[in-house]
Amino acid sequence: MELSKRMSQLGTESAFQVLARAKGLQALGYDIVNLGIGAPDFHTPENIVEAGRRALTDGWHFYTPAKGIPQLREAVVEDIEKHRGVRVDPDLVMVVPGGKPTMFFAIQMFSEPGVEILYPNPGFPIYESVIRFMGATPVPIELREERGFSFSADEVLEKITPRTRLLIVNTPANPTGGVVPREELDRLVAGLEQHPQVVILADEIYSRMTYDGLEHASLLQYDSIRDRTILLDGWSKTYSMTGWRLGYGVWPAELIDHAERLQINSNSCASAPVQVAGIEALRGPQDAVEAMMRAFDERRHAIVEGLNAIPGFSCTMPRGAFYAFPNVTGTGLDSKHLEEMLLHDAGVAVLSGTSFGHLGEGYLRFSYAAGLDEIREALARVEKCLAPA
16 A cells, blocks of 8 residues: 555654553553553543433434534633633634644644744644644744743744744643743743734643642733634543543634634534533532542652652652653663663553653653552652662
């Protein structure tokens, strides 16, 4: 078979590869602690599950409007107003199966040869993968450890050229747990006023996952760029609904019809009963979300303390999401070598920082979306594995 040349440009998400390898080893009888996958270990709250069951019983078995059922889009509008203080038009909301379609549609919409798209590095690997696949040129925005894995607004603005069409900002961030401070966003937005051709994709899928009283700063809150900002958010992380595949985008008025056509040409619509469950998630009790965040906070402190006790490791405290991103240069080993060694010799699945871009060399990603006992066992195994013989 002769595939199109662009297929060679399409990357992958290493978390799923490592998950498959870990499960393969477990099937062979190996004891593996998996801190590689970015999925909460909690069950979806029962009120949401019951809403999904009831929707199936009530006959939600058919296609919905491509943008999603009106009741859910209105619930999204209410949630955005509650948590971001911004009122958006429900007609600009498009519900999609998971977070990735909004990302894919936005990159697809602006990509062609000669176009540049700015994206965070180390960052979610699908950004760079899809940019290359679509024929555009990926331009990395460096996220530095000494800045809490944030970026310098001045450095971002310096990278913008007449060929730049899209800027991707992810805060709180995967894989680092970094959060871009509001004052840095202020400087970025002020500079973007001089670049009206640049559209912004604000990936805020971890918007409800911040710590130490830190309030999430959303790019949707800035009036001067709202008409060219695409917001990406969803249910997967906040409500432990990764397998339900439900997300949404808020699109500029100039782009929503294009986004809807991309949806119709690819997914048609999100699952009808899952959309009904999504309404319950947003409008129902939030106790389970708050309990999950308390558990993540406890785990965050435990994993950072444990990682810093391992010789050769140094870990800053993440301020969002559920990832620790320790610097492992003190071990003298490269990131991919460490990933392989820890999986096969220690029975601990983690991800090399290079899975998230070349600037991830010297780091590993540990997901603390796992129980405290698993985290402590993994840390003990890593320390033992790296101890001098």
